[in-house]
Amino acid sequence: xxxxxxxxxxxxxxxxxxGCATAYFLARRGQDVTxxxxxxxxxxxxxxxxxxxxxxxxxxxxxPLSLASMDIWRSLQDHIGDHVDAxxxxxxxxxxxxxxxxxLGVDRIDALRKVGFQHxxxxxxxxxxxxxxHLSCPTYGGILVEGDGWALPWxxxxxxxxxxxxxxxxxxEDCRVISLERGGSxxxxxxxxxxxxxxxxxxxAGAWAAGLAALAGEAKFPLSPYAPMLAVTDRRPAxxxxxxxxxxxxxxxxxxxxxxxxxxxxxxxxxxxxxSRGEVDIPALAASMNLATTLFADxxxxxxxxxxxxxxxxxxxxxxxxGRGSQPGLVHGFGFSAHGFQLGPAVGEALADLVxxxxxxxxxxxxxxxxxxxx
Amino acid sequence: MSVRSDYDLVIIGAGxxxxxxxxxASRHDLSTLVLDDQPAPGGQVYRNITRxxxxxxxxxxxxxxxxxxxxxxxxxxxxxxxxxxxxxxWQITSDRQVLFSRHGxxxxxxAGAVLVANGAMERPMPIAGWTLPGVMSVGAAQTxxxxxxxxxxxxxxxxxxxxxxxxVWQYLQAGFGVKAVVDTAPARMRPEHYVLAIPALLQPxxxxxxxxxxxxxxxxxxxxxxATSVVIAGEDSATGVTxxxxxxxxxxxxxKHVFIHxxxxxxxxxxxxxxxxxxxxxxxxxWIPQTDMFGESSVDGIFIAGDGMGIAGATAxxxxxxxxxxxxxxxVKRRPFFMTPFWRALKWRQAAIRxxxxxxxxxxxxxxxxxxxxxxxxxxxALTKADVNAAIxxxxxxxxxxxxxxxxxxxxxxxxxCALTIQKMIHNHNGGSEEEIGYLRIRxxxxxxxxxxxxxxxxxxxxx
Numbered sequence: 045x046x047x048x049x050x051x052x053x054x055x056x057x058x059x060x061x062x063g064c065a066t067a068y069f070l071a072r073r074g075q076d077v078t079x080x081x082x083x084x085x086x087x088x089x090x091x092x093x094x095x096x097x098x099x100x101x102x103x104x105x106x107x108p109l110s111l112a113s114m115d116i117w118r119s120l121q122d123h124i125g126d127h128v129d130a131x132x133x134x135x136x137x138x139x140x141x142x143x144x145x146x147x148l149g150v151d152r153i154d155a156l157r158k159v160g161f162q163h164x165x166x167x168x169x170x171x172x173x174x175x176x177x178h179l180s181c182p183t184y185g186g187i188l189v190e191g192d193g194w195a196l197p198w199x200x201x202x203x204x205x206x207x208x209x210x211x212x213x214x215x216x217e218d219c220r221v222i223s224l225e226r227g228g229s230x231x232x233x234x235x236x237x238x239x240x241x242x243x244x245x246x247x248x249a250g251a252w253a254a255g256l257a258a259l260a261g262e263a264k265f266p267l268s269p270y271a272p273m274l275a276v277t278d279r280r281p282a283x284x285x286x287x288x289x290x291x292x293x294x295x296x297x298x299x300x301x302x303x304x305x306x307x308x309x310x311x312x313x314x315x316x317x318x319x320s321r322g323e324v325d326i327p328a329l330a331a332s333m334n335l336a337t338t339l340f341a342d343x344x345x346x347x348x349x350x351x352x353x354x355x356x357x358x359x360x361x362x363x364x365x366x367g368r369g370s371q372p373g374l375v376h377g378f379g380f381s382a383h384g385f386q387l388g389p390a391v392g393e394a395l396a397d398l399v400x401x402x403x404x405x406x407x408x409x410x411x412x413x414x415x416x417x418x419x
Numbered sequence: 420m421s422v423r424s425d426y427d428l429v430i431i432g433a434g435x436x437x438x439x440x441x442x443x444a445s446r447h448d449l450s451t452l453v454l455d456d457q458p459a460p461g462g463q464v465y466r467n468i469t470r471x472x473x474x475x476x477x478x479x480x481x482x483x484x485x486x487x488x489x490x491x492x493x494x495x496x497x498x499x500x501x502x503x504x505x506x507x508x509w510q511i512t513s514d515r516q517v518l519f520s521r522h523g524x525x526x527x528x529x530a531g532a533v534l535v536a537n538g539a540m541e542r543p544m545p546i547a548g549w550t551l552p553g554v555m556s557v558g559a560a561q562t563x564x565x566x567x568x569x570x571x572x573x574x575x576x577x578x579x580x581x582x583x584x585x586x587v588w589q590y591l592q593a594g595f596g597v598k599a600v601v602d603t604a605p606a607r608m609r610p611e612h613y614v615l616a617i618p619a620l621l622q623p624x625x626x627x628x629x630x631x632x633x634x635x636x637x638x639x640x641x642x643x644x645x646a647t648s649v650v651i652a653g654e655d656s657a658t659g660v661t662x663x664x665x666x667x668x669x670x671x672x673x674x675k676h677v678f679i680h681x682x683x684x685x686x687x688x689x690x691x692x693x694x695x696x697x698x699x700x701x702x703x704x705x706w707i708p709q710t711d712m713f714g715e716s717s718v719d720g721i722f723i724a725g726d727g728m729g730i731a732g733a734t735a736x737x738x739x740x741x742x743x744x745x746x747x748x749x750x751v752k753r754r755p756f757f758m759t760p761f762w763r764a765l766k767w768r769q770a771a772i773r774x775x776x777x778x779x780x781x782x783x784x785x786x787x788x789x790x791x792x793x794x795x796x797x798x799x800x801a802l803t804k805a806d807v808n809a810a811i812x813x814x815x816x817x818x819x820x821x822x823x824x825x826x827x828x829x830x831x832x833x834x835x836x837c838a839l840t841i842q843k844m845i846h847n848h849n850g851g852s853e854e855e856i857g858y859l860r861i862r863x864x865x866x867x868x869x870x871x872x873x874x875x876x877x878x879x880x881x882x883x
Contacts, residue, residue: 084820091823198823218816277870278831307870321694326510326518326863327527330876337874344871349831350862 054399055080055233055242057221057256060090061197061385062377063248064204065392068123070399071211078242079205079213080235082220083320086201088250089356090385094274094296094308095197096287097386099163100136100189101152105363105410106387107161112406113390114191123389124203125210131200132301133193138289139172139186141338145291146184153187164189178283180341186291194287194298197385204392221249224259230373231260244373244399251357252317253365253378262369265379266360266416270312271322271353272382275329277346279303288339295335305346307336310382315355322353356382366391366411368398375399376413422501422528426452427751428744429517429530430500431508431689434462435733436725436740437536438491443744445498449751452528454506454519460495461488462538463558464733466565468492478568480592482585484628484733485565491737509864511535511693513718518864525872532720532747535690535708536740539683539726542705542782543836544578545804547794548651549679557680561586570595571676575660577649578680579604580780581732584632586680591639599641599660599672603681604780606645606665612779619775626772643670648790651677681782685727688833691861695721699854702777703730704787705839706858712762713746714739722747731773738765787843796844797837799830807841811848818842818859834859 056067059081067079085091097117099110116123120131140146153166167188173179209215219237226232230243249256251269258264284299294310309332315322329351337344359365359379364387366377377395380387394404428444430437433455444451453460461468465488471478472489508519515530541558548554557578563569564586575598576587590597608616619626636642646662652671653659659673684705687697696709696717707729714722724743725736742762749756789796792805802825810825818834818841821827827841828834834841838859846853 084816086823202823275873305870323513323694324510324863325512326868326873327525327876330525330873333870334874334877337870344869344874346870347831348864348868348870348873349833350829351864352862 053078053230053242054244054246055231055240056246056248057233058248058250058253058378059085059201059205059215059217060088060248060250061086061201061204061388062090062380062391062395063246064201064208065388066246066248066377066395067208067213068204068211069392069396071208071213073396073400075400077208077213078240079208079215080219080221080233080240081215081217082252084217085205085215086198088320089272089354089382090201090250090388091198092274092352092354093197093272093382093385094298094306095194095385096136096296096298097131097133097195098136098189098192098287099386100138100187100192101289102383103363104156104159104161108406109387109390109394111163113387116389116393117386124200124207129196129301130203131193131195133191134286135175136189136192136287136289137167137172137175137186138291139339140184140291141181141293142184145293149185149187149291176284176286178340178342181338192287194300221256221259224256226371244375246375246377246395246399247369248377248395250378251315251355253357253376255317257369257376260369260371260374262371262374265365265413267357267379269315269317269355270358271315271355272308273311273313273324273329273351273353274306274308275326275333275348275351277305277307277343278349280305280342280346283340283342290335290339293335295332297336297339305336305343307332309335313353315353317355320355322355324351324353326351356380358382364391364411365413366394366408367413369413422452422503422526423450425529425531426450426501427531428452428534428747429454429528429532430534430536431511431517432462432536432538432725433457433460433495433502433504434464434536434538434725435488435491435737436538436727437462437534438495438740439737440534440536440724440740440744441498441500442491442494443741444748445500447748447752448499449748451498451500452530453500453502454508454517455502455504456507458504460492460502460504463562464488465492466562471565480589480594481565482589482592488733507866507868508537508689509866509868511689511721513693515720520866520868520872523872524875525868527876530720531751532722534714534722534724534740534743534747535727536723536725536736537686537689537727538736539730540686540835541680542682542684543840544679544681544786545789545794545796545837545840546649546651546679546786547789547791548653548657550795550798551651551653551657552655553653553657553675554651554677554679557583557586557678558683560678561589564589564593568593572596573598573674574676574678575599575601575672575674576678576680577601577603577646577660580680580682581629581776582683583680584629584636586678587636587640588632591635597640598674599643600636601646601649601660601662601672602642602644603646603649603786604644608779612775615775615778618770619772622768622772641672650791681786682780683726683730684839685729687727687858688835688861688865690716690723690727691858692863692865693718693721697858700729702774702781704782705730714743715746720750731768735765735768738768784843788840788847796840797827797830799832799836800826802827804844807844808848811845815845816849817845817857819857821845822859828859833861833865
């Protein structure tokens with residue numbers, strides 16, 4: 045597919061939440077943008093993650109970005125249109141089940157207060173029991189964030205992709221990048237669907253982003269692919285109006301509008317970048333299941349109908365890479381290390397700012413692509 | 420019996436293929452574990468044979484083919500293998516861990532080789548009204564007959580295929596009143612059927628048996644050949660069956676019980692969930708795992724035997740089980756494997772009659788996808804043909820993309836009742852080859868596994 049070189053042509057690579065949100069914000073600002081995706085939209089981690097939309101428990105470095113993103117989530121209607129039931133704000137609660145967990149939580153609240161963040165608050169057990177009458181165990185208190193919730197990941201990502209297209213973006217699926225070369229005034233992107241030319245390229249290729257950066261001649265990023273795992277149960281009576289976790293342990297637990305429970309908790313399976321597939325290791329989910337049944341005995345008899353994983357890229361410091369690459373006309377946004385879904389909208393906006401030479405409203409310095417070179 | 424943590428061979432399924440393989444492996448002292456769903460060995464075809472034998476006179480109606488399973492079950496009674504009945508295998512990993520639940524607890528064994536012998540399942544028959552209370556599959560009706568000798572008087576049987584005629588015949592032998600048989604196979608054999616019938620003559624006993632069943636059914640029931648446009652009527656439950664007969668007349672038979680069937684297909688959910696390579700079988704219109712001539716799949720050490728590798732019937736299944744076991748024995752004992760006469764016997768039998776049966780009972784396109792827009796396609800998510808077609812029209816490349824749009828195939832049946840229908844509907848819209856459309860991606864656990872059962876694995880690890 046040979047296209048005339050447009051001065052402001054921008055190519056976004058990767059049809060996950062970051063790429064789709066970026067394409068959307070660029071298109072809405074009138075830019076000439078094309079989104080390339082090797083499979084189809086939201087095929088990997090962006091489309092099949094736990095769907096947690098949370099500010100709770102984030103590294104203080106990314107809290108400003110997370111808060112900014114929440115503003116966009118709250119006005120999602122204005123951006124992606126009719127997706128009323130795709131985002132379900134409720135409250136997020138991370139409870140302590142022992143004194144160690146309690147100490148972790150209390151210390152965290154103190155630390156956040158000191159740097160000026162007020163969104164996480166401490167709840168004592170009676171209030172937790174009042175909010176969750178079906179809880180089966182006493183707690184040592186817990187951290188609450190009001191207004192956090194969950195979303196249907198595929199719907200959200202597809203929503204941004206469709207909104208991008210409505211605003212004039214071009215979307216090319218089943219299009220894998222073969223090579224990336226500087227040429228003329230910008231980039232020549234050779235793909236399985238032909239040659240694309242652009243002034244700037246945005247790398248939102250998730251677990252495949254380091255490979256793409258290498259194609260562009262960048263230094264090697266320390267990005268590792270894994271496939272975080274989740275399980276979903278059959279439909280059960282509604283007992284859980286919140287998204288839940290446990291302090292000091294890895295659990296993510298929610299009940300969808302269908303009554304199905306989604307249970308996960310940071311357990312990663314092996315991922316194969318060649319085949320784009322991960323094999324689920326169901327026994328590794330046993331500890332999360334155990335924790336879920338401790339919280340709610342009613343879940344014990346729920347039937348797991350499916351376990352799955354989506355491939356995600358992890359950085360050594362668990363922080364994303366967001367910023368200009370060392371090559372001119374190349375911008376990176378990847379390595380979200382399994383907590384980028386909520387950040388997506390703000391990241392998309394920030395990447396659009398970078399591409400257009402504007403100052404992002406949140407400082408991206410902590411996410412600099414160069415941060416590993418100085419170490 | 421103490422269960423070890425690893426075995427030379429783990430066999431999944433105690434039907435003819437699994438039983439024959441276990442007997443063979445036992446003869447050569449392989450440490451073997453047999454896992455089976457049911458309380459007693461026999462699989463679907465010889466279900467409950469050990470108990471029914473005690474009252475053989477009372478259950479004589481099951482017929483000689485059923486009782487011929489005695490030999491395998493007797494041989495199996497003496498094997499050295501560990502046998503765990505009531506075990507539901509929910510995943511095999513590509514490094515040959517076999518994960519299963521038994522009596523409320525998840526368990527895990529390692530295997531030098533795995534033999535998947537979990538047989539076939541009935542092809543979904545999505546005609547209008549198929550989800551109404553009172554409608555049941557013919558296979559389920561036969562299961563009731565075998566486990567408890569129970570059945571329903573005055574049922575109407577709708578469909579075709581060997582299992583269909585056998586079950587009607589067993590129903591009659593057992594003394595249940597069959598109200599009508601609505602046969603959906605073509606009323607007259609077409610030229611291609613005659614051509615394929617010639618090699619089938621090498622299997623005269625099988626052919627005669629089929630003709631005998633059909634003759635008995637014609638004689639003893641209100642029989643309608645070549646029925647088309649079949650619909651099950653009813654609001655809250657089935658009230659009758661309507662169809663068009665060969666003369667083009669519309670018929671209506673009132674009935675509270677309707678048993679439907681249009682053949683069986685390999686039970687591929689387990690092998691699909693392990694990501695074994697599969698291929699489309701254009702004659703049987705189903706997916707089969709790709710194997711070599713001994714049944715070894717695309718993943719090292721995972722073998723398939725029996726109807727799970729393509730529908731061929733009980734005798735062929737036992738032969739393929741024996742053959743795979745021989746190959747596995749050679750693998751474990753590190754000695755050369757010689758072609759056995761079993762192989763030739765197996766091929767012979769498969770080749771002779773199957774193409775004829777496959778072509779005679781091939782479900783026509785309008786039986787694979789319902790005609791009526793309001794007919795349910797995906798039972799779990801209650802999606803009609805119109806619902807699914809609306810999502811397909813948005814532009815999808817296959818079932819995996821479709822499920823993101825409308826949740827078709829995401830319910831608890833894990834595609835068993837809808838995946839073949841959905842695949843055909845996408846094929847009807849997109850064209851191209853059905854193999855390229857592909858099957859729904861199957862995710863483990865493929866059998867019931869409760870959160871509590873899986874949580875029990877965590878307790879076990881903590882105790883170690």
